Amino acid sequence: xxxxxxxxxxxxxxxxxxxxxxxxxxxxxxxxxxxxxxxxxxxxxxxxxxxxxxxxxxxxxxxxxxxxxxxxxxxxxxxxx
Amino acid sequence: xxxxxxxxxxxxxxxxxxxxxxxxxxxxxxxxxxxxxxxxxxxxxxxxxxxxxxxxxxxxxxxxxxxxxxxxxxxxxxxxxxxxxxxxxxxxxxxxxxxxxxxxxxxxxxxxxxxxxxxxxxxxxxxxxxxxxxxxxxxxxxxxxxxxxxxxxxxxxxxxxxxxxxxxxxxxxxxxxxxxxxxxxxxxxxxxxxxxxxxxxxxxxxxxxxxxxxxxxxxxxxxxxxxxxxxxxxxxxxxxxxxxxxxxxxxxxxxxxxxxxxxxxxxxxxxxxxxxxxxxxxxxxxxxxxxxxxxxxxxxxxxxxxxxxxxxxxxxxxxxxxxxxxxxxxxxxxxxxxxxxxxxxxxxxxxxxxxxxxxxxxxxxxxxxxxxxxxxxxxxxxxxxxxxxxxxxxxxxxxxxxxxxxxxxxxxxxxxxxxxxxxxxxxxxxxxxxxxxxxxxxxxxxxxxxxxxxxxxxxxxxxxxxxxxxxxxxxxxxxxxxxxxxxxxxxxxxxxxxxxxxxxxxxxxxxxxxxxxxxxxxxxxxxxxxxxxxxxxxxxxxxxxxxxxxxxxxxxxxxxxxxxxxxxxxxxxxxxx
Numbered sequence: 001x002x003x004x005x006x007x008x009x010x011x012x013x014x015x016x017x018x019x020x021x022x023x024x025x026x027x028x029x030x031x032x033x034x035x036x037x038x039x040x041x042x043x044x045x046x047x048x049x050x051x052x053x054x055x056x057x058x059x060x061x062x063x064x065x066x067x068x069x070x071x072x073x074x075x076x077x078x079x080x081x
Numbered sequence: 082x083x084x085x086x087x088x089x090x091x092x093x094x095x096x097x098x099x100x101x102x103x104x105x106x107x108x109x110x111x112x113x114x115x116x117x118x119x120x121x122x123x124x125x126x127x128x129x130x131x132x133x134x135x136x137x138x139x140x141x142x143x144x145x146x147x148x149x150x151x152x153x154x155x156x157x158x159x160x161x162x163x164x165x166x167x168x169x170x171x172x173x174x175x176x177x178x179x180x181x182x183x184x185x186x187x188x189x190x191x192x193x194x195x196x197x198x199x200x201x202x203x204x205x206x207x208x209x210x211x212x213x214x215x216x217x218x219x220x221x222x223x224x225x226x227x228x229x230x231x232x233x234x235x236x237x238x239x240x241x242x243x244x245x246x247x248x249x250x251x252x253x254x255x256x257x258x259x260x261x262x263x264x265x266x267x268x269x270x271x272x273x274x275x276x277x278x279x280x281x282x283x284x285x286x287x288x289x290x291x292x293x294x295x296x297x298x299x300x301x302x303x304x305x306x307x308x309x310x311x312x313x314x315x316x317x318x319x320x321x322x323x324x325x326x327x328x329x330x331x332x333x334x335x336x337x338x339x340x341x342x343x344x345x346x347x348x349x350x351x352x353x354x355x356x357x358x359x360x361x362x363x364x365x366x367x368x369x370x371x372x373x374x375x376x377x378x379x380x381x382x383x384x385x386x387x388x389x390x391x392x393x394x395x396x397x398x399x400x401x402x403x404x405x406x407x408x409x410x411x412x413x414x415x416x417x418x419x420x421x422x423x424x425x426x427x428x429x430x431x432x433x434x435x436x437x438x439x440x441x442x443x444x445x446x447x448x449x450x451x452x453x454x455x456x457x458x459x460x461x462x463x464x465x466x467x468x469x470x471x472x473x474x475x476x477x478x479x480x481x482x483x484x485x486x487x488x489x490x491x492x493x494x495x496x497x498x499x500x501x502x503x504x505x506x507x508x509x510x511x512x513x514x515x516x517x518x519x520x521x522x523x524x525x526x527x528x529x530x531x532x533x534x535x536x537x538x539x540x541x542x543x544x545x546x547x548x549x550x551x552x553x554x555x556x557x558x559x560x561x562x563x564x565x566x567x568x569x570x571x572x573x574x575x576x577x578x579x580x581x582x583x584x585x586x587x588x589x590x591x592x593x594x595x596x597x598x599x600x601x602x603x604x605x606x607x608x609x610x611x612x613x614x615x616x617x618x619x620x621x622x623x624x625x626x627x628x629x630x631x632x633x634x635x636x637x638x639x640x641x642x643x644x645x646x647x648x649x650x651x652x653x654x655x656x657x658x
Contacts, residue, residue, distance in 0.1 A: 016086050019093065040113055043272055044085065047282040059274035 001079055006072050009052060017044045027069040053079065082286050083125070089117060091124035099129040102296070105156035107143050108137040108168045111277040118289035119160070126293050126302070134312075144194050152199060158296055160206045160253075161194070163187070164279045165233065167215050172229050180227035184236035188243060201531065206251050206295055209237045211259035211267065211647040248512075248530035251295050251458070251599055252298055261451060294456035300528050304434065305408050308348060308399060310417035311368055311390070313359040315347075315380070316340050318443065321367055331377040339443045345380035345427045346446060351384045354464025355455060356406060356471060358387040360398040361413070365390040380532065386471035395422050396429045406471060407581040409519065412441055412455055418442070458529070459513035463557055473554040474582060482555075491587060491654040494551040500595055503537035503544040510558045511546055514578060519617040523610065523624060524580040541566055542575075543599055547592060547642045549583050549655070559583045560592055564599075568605040571642075577610070577624075587653035595657075597648050605645060612639045 007025055014023045018036035031037040037045075046062050049055075055078040065071040102123070106116050116134045123130035135143040135156040140163060143151040151159070172183050195205055210233050222228035222332070237256055244250045259267050262284060269281045278287060297303065312319040317329025317336050329337040330344075330498035351357045357380075361368050363372075372382045384389065387405050391397040395417065402411060411432030417423050418438055427435045439448050480545050484490035504510055508530050515528040528536070547560040560583075561574035579588060600608055610625040613620075622639075626632070628651070630641035 019089065039276065043276050043278065044114070044282055047269070047272065051283070057271055059271040062271055062275050063481070 001076070003072060003076065007068075010049070010068075010072070010075075011040055013045065013048045013052060017041055017048055026066050027067070027072075029068040030066065049075070055079065082290065085114070085121075085282050085285050085320050088121035088125065088286055088289075091121045092117070094124065094494050096124050096129040099124065099127055101129045101131050102130060102158070102300075103131045103133070103154065103156040104158045104296070105133040105135065105151050105154055106160045106162070107151060108142045108162035108164070109138045109140050110162070110164045110279045111137065112162060114278060114282065114285055115162065115280060115288065118285040119292055121272055122286065122289035122293045122298075126297050128293075128296075128479075132135075141190065144200070145197065147199050158204045158206055158299075159200070160208075160292060162208045165210045166273075166279050168210060168233070168236075169213055169215070169229055172232065177227060178227075179261055180232070183229075183232040184239060187236055188239045191240065191250075192243055192247075194438055195243065195250045201249065201535075204249050204296075204299055204529065206253050206292055207240070208253045208255040209240050211256045211264065212445060213264070225519070233375065248534070251299070253288075253289065253291050253295060255291075258284070258291065262287075277485050291453060294453055295458070298456045298458040299516065299527065299529065301519065301525075303412065304355070304414050305412040305517070306336070306356040306358060306402075306406060306414070307347065308358045308360050308413055308415045309347065309401060310395070310415075310419070310422065311359060311363065313418040313442065314416055315344060316371060316375075316378075320371060321363055324376055325370060328371065330371070330375060333535060336442060337377070339445070341377060341379060343442070345444055346449070348384065350455065351380075351468055352465050353460065353469045356386045356408075356468060357384055358402050358406075359385050359389060360395050360402065362392060362395070363390045364450045380520060383472075384468060386468045387475075399426060399430055399433070399486060405475070407520070407584075416449075418497070458516055459509060461509040461513055466557070470554070470556060476553055477551075488654070494553070494586070494654070496549060496551045496586060496655040497657050497658045498550070498591060499548045501546055503533055503546065505534075507546055507558055508533045508537065511561050514558070514561055514580065515576065518578040518580065520620050521584065522615075522618050523621055524573065524576060524613045525615050525618060526576055534573075536563060543572065543596075543603070545592075545595060545599065547588070547595070549586065549588060554581070556583055560588060562592060562596055564596065564608065566605070567609060569604075572600050572605045572608045574610045587655055589628065590651035590653040591655040591657075592655070594650050597643075597645055601645050607642050609633070609640055609642045611641075614639075 011023065011025050014025060015021050018034070018041055020036060023034060046057055050057060053075060055075065061074060065074065104119065106112055106119065112134065116132060120130045120132050133151065133156060135151045140161065143149045144161070146152070168187065172180055175183065191207060194200060212230065215229050218225050218228050222230035225231055225473065229433065240252055243251045267281060267284050268279060272278055272281065309315055317340055318327055320328055328341050329335065331337040332341065347357060369382065371378050372380065387402045389401060391398070399415065409432065410430050414434045414436070415426050416436060416438060421634050423435045423437065423569065426433060434454065436449060436452055438445055481490050484493070501507070512528050512530045512533045519525070536544055543564040545562040546558055549556045549559050559580040561576060561578050562574065564572040565575050567573045610630055612622055612624065616623065625641035630643045633640040633642055
């Protein structure tokens with residue numbers, strides 16, 4: 001899957017979980033940039049993303065990414081496998 | 082079932098018009114998302130939940146200490162979620178000789194919560210324990226009392242016994258949900274590690290649904306009736322075309338077995354008091370033939386309260402059934418294999434539940450089980466006779482048509498009523514009536530067994546219940562009156578409800594005569610009655626004026642009063658036994 005397509009899917013998921021249609025995701029977006037992104041929405045994001053992409057994150061990975069670009073790198077490497 | 086994300090949208094709506102209910106949640110793991118799911122599911126069921134979540138993992142203090150935040154909140158329902166995970170941690174840290182006491186200690190705690198006087202008027206919804214097969218002993222755990230497997234199974238069994246004894250304790254069957262889904266679909270180790278949530282997001286709507294099923298049942302919102310199509314629902318094939326030899330029903334291999342098992346489930350429902358009806362597009366004789374003659378039919382005509390087989394539409398037949406049974410459409414479930422029929426009924430009959438049966442009949446049962454359609458908050462031994470009572474009613478209706486004069490018809494019934502107070506034998510039925518009665522119910526107050534017991538023990542309360550029997554049969558206990566003193570001279574009717582099965586028999590007059598006699602005997606001068614309107618009880622809006630009460634001017638709600646000195650006994654053809 002192309003990076004762009006992953007960003008599009010993630011944007012849908014973020015907008016759904018956080019119920020905010022104005023969220024825009026960029027490579028350097030972090031949790032600080034999105035008001036609704038807290039530990040409760042984070043866990044919902046993770047489970048939604050696992051379902052949509054058919055992948056699984058480890059407990060360590062779930063709390064490790066600093067920004068969207070690291071997050072998407074992680075998703076891409078899982079999709080390759 | 083909606084997903085959590087879809088359900089969450091309910092919480093953004095303005096739900097202030099919905100009836101409010103106070104629910105508290107106490108758990109020993111991270112339960113915020115469960116709380117969100119419960120609140121959102123509450124909106125689905127028509128409730129605006131006023132919600133309190135206890136501080137993380139303070140279950141014991143919050144429940145047992147009288148001035149805890151949870152107790153200050155004064156909830157109607159307290160949901161308690163003590164997880165198998167935390168129980169497992171406790172088990173592993175106990176010395177070997179104390180491991181076999183784990184279940185007893187936990188039951189001791191739950192019992193102390195249920196018998197705590199501060200919590201006696203609250204309903205406790207307590208999750209039972211899904212198993213975690215730690216395989217420390219393998220299957221041999223079944224022989225080792227101190228094993229975790231043994232203790233969890235013992236605990237779940239003891240919880241059932243406790244729930245039988247404590248009428249305000251309701252077990253929410255989380256273990257059963259895990260049986261259906263499997264632990265791998267309920268629990269995600271990666272999420273648990275980071276958040277201490279023991280329930281996956283995907284399963285939260287189902288858990289919240291089971292909690293709300295209990296809450297709704299206590300509140301009187303539950304299914305009373307199952308209406309069945311026949312062809313390809315109750316047997317395989319079409320009786321009109323295939324004939325008795327051609328329809329698929331029976332034991333051995335093949336699809337016939339699945340229909341037999343479906344009928345066995347329906348039989349169990351009938352035995353527990355669900356009213357079973359038939360709505361089928363067939364000649365009546367053709368449709369009845371398998372019930373009378375097919376050796377593999379599990380259901381018999383005796384099991385069916387109303388049998389509508391004709392060429393009318395299903396919608397019309399269901400309306401006819403409603404007219405006979407006199408219960409709301411929203412208390413009915415309709416099963417039909419044909420999606421077209423299902424859609425017609427959904428579109429034309431408001432409130433009825435029409436499950437979207439799967440395409441293949443072998444899948445019907447597991448699908449129907451997953452919907453948990455028949456939750457209840459009461460059950461009495463007498464429930465199994467409910468179908469018979471509706472059949473007998475049909476006989477009375479036939480007889481009444483032969484009389485031109487209503488008084489003569491009523492006299493011919495030889496009606497007799499037994500009046501008594503609330504006793505340990507009739508408490509379940511009284512509580513059940515208070516939860517089920519929607520139409521002939523002046524104030525629609527819902528009581529549990531525990532509530533009724535408290536009223537029975539209160540010396541100031543006049544508690545009355547009435548049976549009605551006639552030459553056709555016994556209707557059992559059908560009316561309940563609770564009167565409380567307002568002052569030395571005045572009694573207030575807290576509750577007056579009656580089963581719709583005995584309307585138009587003169588029971589209202591008999592009841593009032595009895596109420597007045599009791600009240601005068603205790604030295605009261607007048608009785609005040611109140612009507613609290615709901616969407617379902619408009620039939621009793623003029624109940625008190627029709628009985629000769631006069632309106633009370635200037636009261637906030639609709640109230641009337643009757644003077645006992647001036648009261649003249651009202652005519653009825655019911656005699657007291």
